[in-house]
Amino acid sequence: MDILLVKETLTRDELSFLISLEGVERDYFLKSVGNKYIETLGKKVYFRGLVEFSNYCTKDCYYCGIRKSNNHSERYDIDDQAIIEAAIFAHENKYGSLVLQSGERSDTTFTSRITNLLKAIKEATNGELGITISLGEQSEEVYREWFEAGAHRYLLRIESSNKELYYKIHPEDEKHNFETRINCLKTLQKIGYQTGTGVMIGLPFQSYEQLADDLLFFKDMNIDMVGMGPFIEHTETPLYAHKDILWPLQRRFDVSLNMIAALRLLMPDINIAAATALQAIDPMGREKALRFGANVIMPNITPTLHRKDYTLYENKPCTDEGAEDCSNCLSIRVEMAGREIGYSEWGDSKHYVKRHGKSN
Incomplete structure (x- = not known):
């Protein structure tokens, strides 16, 4: 074990071993x-104020509660002024950064709206608020337009880097193409975004070896930031039919923490988010992630009226809290984890900074 903790590179077998650990060895x-990574990154944790502004989606992913074919989803689209006000709240509360997330759309009405929103947010916050966006697959032209309008980080989760598994959790058609997803990640990197991706952990049909390959995929792709967490089934999705072969929730949670820690060993200087889904299983889930490798946390500042409708999975926590409640709660949680908040800092990925030589 101690040999693995100091190795500069880890093999698939070594990663599989670490991911599968249980009991005393795992502890x-x-x-x-947890002790090692603060030597590299320090104790700072960076806030990203999350605004899930629309749950309209053109995709039909088999695992997702806001998939196009879910007729029971209460659809919503928050108006621009409310989004700008949320950005101002984040800026005034010294978050440093904002995350704009929605269902996937690529029509001109949507993409133009985002461009205008990015410019308006930059103006309203004096250019001081960092902006991450997670808005799915787009053309290179659109990605460039958004980058020039003020977005500088982009999260596009692959969900599984194994092509066979990818098509077990997505339809195999033009709208859900494995190669397109990877090409979009490469395009984002080429444009200059701090580029993030991630996977679900504990999917039906998934193995430890495939999860190890996911970590190596992040490394091979030279990813700057990762958001990954436990798969939590949703009753209104096709994947729910396979609920009986899932790992127990606690095992999905434990392996998720193992994945975070293993990735921190593999890529010591990237940003890793403490996913909200961890808290859906364990009330202290995000604090534990911060202790064992994560250094980013995302307070949900979506207006409370609509927060409950962005149901990618069921039993999502914090859906009835206001933005201030969520912020106060997370501040306490960060302190409980023995970490400190980097107020008003963008918290750029050190991995990205090393490659590009620039930061805020």
Whole structure:
């Protein structure tokens, strides 16, 4: 074990071993990584104020509660002024950064709206608020337009880097193409975004070896930031039919923390988010992630009226809290994890900074 904790590179078999750890060995591994990573990144944790502004989606992913074919989803689209006000709230509360997230759309009405929103947010916050966007697959032209309008980080989750598994959790058609997803990630990197991706952990049909390959995929792609967490089934999705072969929720949670710690060993200087889905299983889920490798946390500042309708999975936490409640709660949680908040800092990925030589 101690040899793996100091190795500069880890093999698929070594990663599979770390991901599958249980009991005393697992405790030792997690604590060791927790102590080691603050030597590289320090104790700072960066806030990203999350605005899930629309749950309209053109995709039909088999795992997602806001998939196009879910007729029971209460659809909403928050108006621009409310989004700008949320950005101002984030800026005034010294978050440093904002995340704009929605269902996937690529029509001109949507893409033009985002361009105008990005410019308006930059103006309203004196250019001081960092902006991450997570808005799916787009053309290179659109990605460039959004980058020039003020977005500088982009999260596009692959969900599984294994092509066979990818098509077990997505339809195999023009709208859901594995190669397109990867090409979009490469395009984002070429344009200059801090580029993030991520996977679900504990999917039906998934193995430890495939999860190890996911980590190596992040490394091979030279990714700057990762958001990954446990798969939580949703009753209104096709994947729910396979609920009986899922790992127990606690195992999905434990393996998710193992994945975070293993990735921190593999890529010591990237940003890793403490996913909200962890808290859906364990009330202290996000704090544990911060202790064992994560350094980004995303307070949900979506207006409370609509927060409950962005149901990618069921039993999502914090859907009835206001933005201030969520912020106060997370501040306490960060302190409980033995970390400190980098107020008013963008918290750029050190991995990205090393490659590009620039930061805020």
